[in-house]
Amino acid sequence: MIDTLLVANRGEIARRVFATCRALGVATVAVHSDADADAPFVADADQAVRLPGNTPAETYLRIDLVLDAARRAGADAVHPGYGFLAENAEFAAAVTDAGLTWVGPSAKAIAAMGDKMAAKALLADAGVPMLPTWTDPGQVTDFPVLVKASAGGGGRGMRIVRDADGLAEAVAGARREAAAAFGDGTVFIERYVERGRHVEVQIFGDTHGTVVALGVRDCSIQRRHQKIVEEAPGVVPDDVRTRLHEAAVAAGRAVDYVGAGTVEFLLAPDGQVHFLEMNTRLQVEHPVTELTTGLDLVRLQLLVAEGEPLPVTTTPVPDGHAIEVRLCAEDPAQGFRPATGTLHRFAIPGVSAEFGPTRGLRLDSGVVDGSTVSVHYDSMLAKLVAWAPTRTEAARALAGALARAELHGVATNRDLLVRVLRSGEFAAVDVDTGFLDRHPEVFAPLLPAGQLPLAALAAALSGAAARRAAARVLAGLPSGWRNVPAVPQVTRFTGPDGAEIEVRYRLDRAGGLAEWSASPPADDATPVVTVVDAAAERVVLDVDGVRRAFRVHRVGSSVFVDGPDGAASLTELPRLPRPTAELAAGSLLAPLPGAVTRVHVEVGQRVAAGDLLLTLEAMKLEHPVLAPADGVVAELPVPAGGQVETGAVLAVVDPEEDPQ
Numbered sequence: 001m002i003d004t005l006l007v008a009n010r011g012e013i014a015r016r017v018f019a020t021c022r023a024l025g026v027a028t029v030a031v032h033s034d035a036d037a038d039a040p041f042v043a044d045a046d047q048a049v050r051l052p053g054n055t056p057a058e059t060y061l062r063i064d065l066v067l068d069a070a071r072r073a074g075a076d077a078v079h080p081g082y083g084f085l086a087e088n089a090e091f092a093a094a095v096t097d098a099g100l101t102w103v104g105p106s107a108k109a110i111a112a113m114g115d116k117m118a119a120k121a122l123l124a125d126a127g128v129p130m131l132p133t134w135t136d137p138g139q140v141t142d143f144p145v146l147v148k149a150s151a152g153g154g155g156r157g158m159r160i161v162r163d164a165d166g167l168a169e170a171v172a173g174a175r176r177e178a179a180a181a182f183g184d185g186t187v188f189i190e191r192y193v194e195r196g197r198h199v200e201v202q203i204f205g206d207t208h209g210t211v212v213a214l215g216v217r218d219c220s221i222q223r224r225h226q227k228i229v230e231e232a233p234g235v236v237p238d239d240v241r242t243r244l245h246e247a248a249v250a251a252g253r254a255v256d257y258v259g260a261g262t263v264e265f266l267l268a269p270d271g272q273v274h275f276l277e278m279n280t281r282l283q284v285e286h287p288v289t290e291l292t293t294g295l296d297l298v299r300l301q302l303l304v305a306e307g308e309p310l311p312v313t314t315t316p317v318p319d320g321h322a323i324e325v326r327l328c329a330e331d332p333a334q335g336f337r338p339a340t341g342t343l344h345r346f347a348i349p350g351v352s353a354e355f356g357p358t359r360g361l362r363l364d365s366g367v368v369d370g371s372t373v374s375v376h377y378d379s380m381l382a383k384l385v386a387w388a389p390t391r392t393e394a395a396r397a398l399a400g401a402l403a404r405a406e407l408h409g410v411a412t413n414r415d416l417l418v419r420v421l422r423s424g425e426f427a428a429v430d431v432d433t434g435f436l437d438r439h440p441e442v443f444a445p446l447l448p449a450g451q452l453p454l455a456a457l458a459a460a461l462s463g464a465a466a467r468r469a470a471a472r473v474l475a476g477l478p479s480g481w482r483n484v485p486a487v488p489q490v491t492r493f494t495g496p497d498g499a500e501i502e503v504r505y506r507l508d509r510a511g512g513l514a515e516w517s518a519s520p521p522a523d524d525a526t527p528v529v530t531v532v533d534a535a536a537e538r539v540v541l542d543v544d545g546v547r548r549a550f551r552v553h554r555v556g557s558s559v560f561v562d563g564p565d566g567a568a569s570l571t572e573l574p575r576l577p578r579p580t581a582e583l584a585a586g587s588l589l590a591p592l593p594g595a596v597t598r599v600h601v602e603v604g605q606r607v608a609a610g611d612l613l614l615t616l617e618a619m620k621l622e623h624p625v626l627a628p629a630d631g632v633v634a635e636l637p638v639p640a641g642g643q644v645e646t647g648a649v650l651a652v653v654d655p656e657e658d659p660q
Contacts, residue, residue, distance in 0.1 A: 001306060002026055002076060002077040002101055002103075002302060002305065002306060003026065003027060003076050003077075004026070004027040004028070004029060004046075004073070004074055004075045004076055004077070005017070005021055005026050005027070005028055005029065005075060005076075005077045005078070005079055005103070005302075006028075006029040006030075006031065006066070006069065006070045006073060006075035006077070006078050006079070007028065007029070007030060007031075007041075007045075007078075007079045007080075007081055008031060008060070008066045008078055008079070008080050008081065008084065008085055008086075008091075009060065009079075009080060009081025009082070009083065009084055009086070010032065010033075010036055010039065010041055010060065010081075010366070010377065011039070011041060011366030011377070011378070011380070012041075012364045012365055012366035012380070012382060012383065013081040013082055013083075013282070013284075013366075014030060014041035014044070014045075014081060014366075015040060015041045015044050015355060015364070015365070015366060016298065016355045016364055017079050017081065017298055018030075018041070018044045018045055019044075019298075019354070019355035019356060020296055020298040020299050020302070020355075020356075021302075023299075023356075024299065024302065026302070027046045027047075028044070028045045028046045028047070029045055029046065029047045029048065029049065029069070029070070029073040029075045030042050030044070030045035030047070030048040030049070031048070031049050031050075031051050031059075031060070031065075031066055031069045032048055032049075032050060032051065032059075033050075033051055033053055033054050033055075033058070033059040033060065033376070034050070034052065034053060034054050035054045035372075035374045035376050035377075036374075037050070038372075039366070039371065040365075040366065040367065040368050040371065041366060047073045049069035049072060049073055051065050051066070051069065054374075054376050055376055056084060056180075056181075056376070056377070057183065060084045060085070061084055061085060061183050063085065063088075063090065063091050063094050066078070066085070066091075067094060067095070067098055067100075070095075070098070070100060071098075075100065076100060076101060077100055077101035077102075077103055077305065078095045078100055078101070078102060078103065079103040079104075079298075079301070080092075080103070080104055080281065081281075081282070082279075082281045082282055082283065082284060083181075083378070086104070086280075086281040086282075087110055087113075087114055087279065087280050087281055088110070088114075088183075089107040089108070089110040089111035089114055090107075092104060092105075092106065092107040092110050093107040101305050101306070102305065103259070103301050103302060103305040104259050104260075104280065104281060104301070104305075105205075105255075105257055105258050105259045105261060105280045106256070106258060108255070108256075109255040109256065109257055109258070109280060110280045112255045113255060113261075113277070113278040113279075113280050114150070114280070115150065116148070116150045116188060116277055117133065117135055117150070117188055119277070119278060120133055120275065122254055122255070123250075123251050123254055123275055123278075125254075126250045126251065126253075126254040127247075127250060128247045128250055128251055128275045129247070129272070129273055129274050129275060130274060130275050131190050131191045131193070131266065131274045131275075131276075132190070132191040133188060133189065133190045133191070134188065134189045134190075135188050135189070137167050137168060137171050137189065140164070140167060140189055142191060143161065143162055143163055143164065143192075144160060144161060144162040144192040144194070145160075145161050145167070145189050145190060145191060145192050146158060146159070146160055146161075146189070146190050146191075146192040146225075147159040147160075147161060147167075147170045147171055147174045147187055147188075147189055148174070148187060148188055148189075148190060148277075149174060149177070149178035149181070149182065149184075149185075149186070149187055150178070150184065150186040150187060150188055156177055156178055156181040156182065156621075157174040157175070157177045157178035157181070157187060158174065158224075158225035159171075159173060159174050160192055160225075161189075167189075171187060171189070173615075173622055174187045175187055176597065176617075176622065177617075177621065177622050180617060190276075193266055193268050193274070194434065195269050195432045195433075195434060196266040196267060196268050196269070196274075196432055196433055197218065197220045197266070197267040197431065197432050197433070198218070198219045198220045198222065198227070198264065198265075198266060198267075198276075198433055199216055199217065199218050199219070199220070199234050199236060199244065199264075199265050199266075199267050200216070200217050200219060200262050200263060200264040200265060200283075201213050201214075201215070201216055201217075201244050201245060201247075201248035201262065201263050201265070202214040202215060202217065202260070202261075202262055202283070202286065202289045202297075203248050203249065203251075203252045203257065203260075203261050203262070203263060204259070204260055204261070204297075204300060204304070204310055204312075205252050205256075205257040205258045205259060205261070205304070205310075206258060206304045206308070206309050206310045207258055207304065207307055208309045208310075210309065210310050210313050211249050211252040211253050211257055212249070212310065212312060212313055212314065212315060213244075213245040213248050213249050213315050214289055214293055214295070214312075214315065214316065215232055215233050215234075215289055215292065215293065215315065215316070215318055216232070216233055216234035216236060216241055216244050216245070217230055217231065217232045217233075217234050217285055217288060217289065218230070218231050218232075218234035218235065218236075218431070219285060220431045220432050220433055220435065221420060221426075221431055221433075221435050221436065222433050222435075222436070223336065223436050224621070225433075226326075227284070227285065227326065228325060228326050228328070228413070228416075228417065228420075229323065229324070229325050229326075229417065229420055229421070229426075230284075230285035230288055230323070230324045231288055231321065231322065231323040231324070231391070231394075232288035232289050232291075232292045232318065232321070232322050233292060233318040233321070235391070235429045236267065237271070240267065240271060240273065243273055244265060244273060245315060247263065247265070247273065247275065248263035251263045251275070251278055257280075258304060259280075259301055259304055259305070260281065260282045260283075260286070260297055260300065260301050261278060261279060261280050261281070262278070262279045262281075262283045263275070263278045264276040264277050264278070264279065269432075282297060282298070282301065284326065284380075284383065285324055285383075287322070287324055287357075287362060287364060287383060287385045288322040288323065288324050288385060289322075290357040291320075291322035291357060291359055291362065291385060291387040292318040292319055292320060292321065292322050292387070293316045293318065293319070294316075294319065294357060295312065295316070295357065296356065296357050320359070320387055320388060320389045320390070320394075321387070321388060321389070321390055321391040321393075321394045322385055322386065322387045322394060323385065323386055323391070323394045323395055323398050323421070324383050324384070324385040325383070325384055325385075325398065325402065325417045325421070326380050326383055327380070327381050327382045327383070327384060327402075327407075327412055327413065327414060327417070328379045328380050328381060328412060328413050329341075329373045329379045329380075329381055329410045329411065329412060330379055330411060330412060330413045331411035331591070332411065332413070332415065332416070332443065332445065332496075333411070333496055333497050333498070334411075334591050336413060336416075337591050337592060337623060338375075338379040338592060338618060338621065339373065339379070339410050339411040339412075339592065340373050340374065340375050340410070340592055340593060340646070341372075341373055341409055341410045342370065342371070342372055342373075342409050342410070343367050343368075343369065343370065343371045343372075343373060343381070343407075343408070343409045343410050344369065344370070344408045344409035344553070344555045344558075344560070345369055345406050345407070345408040345409065345553055345560070346365070346367055346368060346369055346371070346381070346382075346406075346407060346408075347369075347405065347406040348361075348363060348384060348401055348402075348404075348405040348406075349401060349404050349405070350397075350401050350404075351363045351401075359387040360386075360387060361384070361385070361386050361387075361397065361398075361401055362384070362385040362386075362387070363382060363383075363384055363385075364382060364383040364385070365381065365382035365383075366380070366381060366382060367381050367382060373410050375592060375593040375594060375618050381410075381412065384398065384401065384402060385398075386398035386401070392427065395421045395422075395426065395427065396421075398421055399417075399418045399421035399422050402414055402417055402418050402421075403418050403446065403566070404562075406551065406553065406560070406562055406567075407567070408553055408555070408558075408560040408569070409555065409558070409560075411496075411569070414567075415444075415445050415446045415447075415566065415567075416442060416443060418446055419441070419442040419443075419444065419446070420435075420436075420442050423439065423442060425439065445496070445566060446565065446566030446567070447563070447565050447566030447567060447568055448565065448566075449520075450522055451522065451563075451565045451566070452495055452501060452522075452568055453501060453503065453518030453520065453521065453522040454522055454527075454529075454541065454543065454548070454550075454563070455550065455561040455563055455568040455570070456491075456493050456495075456501045456503045456518060456561075456568075456570060457503050457505065457516060457518065457529065457541070458539040458541065458550035458552060458561055458563065459491075459493065459503075459552060459559040459561050459568075459570050459572070460489070460491035460503045460505065461505070461531065461534040461539050462534065462535070462536055462537070462538075462539050462550075462552035462554070462559070463491065463554070463559070463572065464489070464534070465534045465535050465536050465539075466536035466554065469535075469536055487506075488504040488505055488506040488515070488516075489504065489505050489506065489507075490502065490503070490504050490575075491503045491572065492572070492573040493559070493570040493571060493572055493573060494570065494571045494573065495568065495570060496568060496569050496570075500573070501518065501519070501520070501570070502518065502519045503516070503517075503518050504516065504517045504518070504519075505517075512530065512531055513529055513530060513531045516529060527543050527544045528543075528544050528545075529541050529542065529543055530542040532547060536552070536554075537551065537552055537553065538550070538551055538552065539552060548563060548564050549563070549564070550562065550563040551563075557571050557572045557573075557574075558570070558571055558572075559571070559572055584634070584635075584652050585654075585655060586628070586629075586631060586634065586652050586653040586654055586655050587649050587651075587652050588613070588625055588628065588649070588650050588651045588652070588653065589646075589647050589648065589649060589650065590616060590644045590645065590646055590647060590648045590649075590650055591616075591623070591646065592618050592646050593618060593643075593644065593645050593646055594616045594617050594618030594623070594643070594644060595616070595617050595618070595641065595642065595643050595644070596614055596615070596616055596617075596638045596639070596640055596641065596642045596644065596650065597615045597616070597617045597622065597640065597641075598614060598615045598640055599613075599614045599636060599638075599639065599640050600612050600613060600614060600615070601613050601614070601633050601636070601651075602633065602636070603633050603634065603635065603636055604632065604633060605632070605633045606630075606631075606632050606633075607627040607630070607631060607632070607633060607653060608627065608630050609626075609627055609628065609629045609630055610626050610627060611626065611627045612624050612625075612626060613625050613626065613627055613633070613650075613651050613653075614636070614638075614640075614650060614651060616644070616650070625650055625651065627653050628653065629653065629655050630655070631653040631654050631655040632653070632654045633651065633652070633653055633654075634652040634653065634654040635649070635651065635652035636650075636651055637649055637650070637651075638650055
């Protein structure tokens, strides 16, 4: 029996495992980096052990430190979560060698599937269909191809290459990214199938010889090769479902699989099924399987680790439909680069359960109000999952909850997820791994640009109400009231895209809105607006006869407005701004904290628009910094290996003609 379980991971997966442990009466231990000392998963555990440092290489990837933490806390079992050391055979062996119970497959099975090329050969012999694969870039003659990391998943290290010219750089970049994420830079190359669907089968094995398929999931909608929407059961023909189940079980039996695992496939447009990889761990998307089967997969992991037989030996018939989205800290205004900062508010309405297989709206979150999103780790904040009797109902409920959520302080991909769930193509199951490339319209913000001035007006009225409520003198007078009423109040903001919005309004003697205007205007005209109610946190406006309520949350100069059409993040500008230093023309600034891994040019070198200047690594991803226009490199203030904060000057490209 397991008495005390250490989870060698962080964030929402650590909290997820702890939740099941509490229900089973198992004591828990967290390990944490310095950056995670105040994270919610640390507070959830019965005990916590510090791993000195911040980066994964210093902390969560250190086998010696994790085992020492287990010894110090008196843990008798280790759960690896997913990511980090979850698929590291050396770690699994070290845990068992230390006399601890390993909650996962054997080190032998992890090693067999961890070497993805060897795994392909092994499973091909077991009859599992394969795509053409290469380890030597010089042998590739058939394009397009996909470069993949051998040691892990989550899209880390993946690159699509459509011709031979880009292959060498793609392989080099994939190796660096994989090494940073998994501690192993081994990559391989696989034939890329256009318009393929990414489908997978959850399998479970026990020590009594049972291997069972628990159903098919569809994870086709991806960005940067990382899944962002997952669902179960995957909508596939019955014969394809049968072939997927059979191939997945065959893969599990080929390595005497024990515990939770996922066998991933590519479903080609012609109906052919191709093996991609086997993940020897619990998957991020496991909640959709839990909600459609009623099984707690973490509970099954613990039972199997204790030597118990699986309570389920045949594939369960799915009940209803479940859809999961990955809510990530990403800035749409910066091309969905990972975002950092303080999450001032994280509130999602209608959540019926957290971390468990209870149906309805489920939240598995690694953050709470006040959490800090660090540059050191993955950008995923939470997973939101909706279960309903039908797929249509699940998508509608999930989109509605996301649209009404209050997510303040850190930019997210929420609007993208809502638009995907509400798209006609998603409703028709017209999805594949290239879905987002073909549908750029889903990247548009939910709040139309023409409605932003109304949100700014609500923010301005809210600010006036807050100041009036805090006033100690003449608090009964309307804000901005004057004996000469012709002079309007003026409030200026910067919007989500950095553009300035100016709101002018005048209140009458009763506190009503006598007139207002905005620059730029609302929907090319100024609607007739009446103030129904204006308080510090809630403003109700009658707009051309239709009442609209806006929730307003202020943190310093930041103003977060949630309205019926979408959300806006504004920054109120000071009335008398202080002078600031002026940047040199052509300055390229760091979009987020990180490290400059490589500098590709030299000072004085002539570059063309779009040329790669340097590479910034942050949140486990590489971010290319490109020349904005033709010119000459004037400055490179940060050398390779240098650390930078957001806004630091990375390079200056002089747009002037080369004097030579």
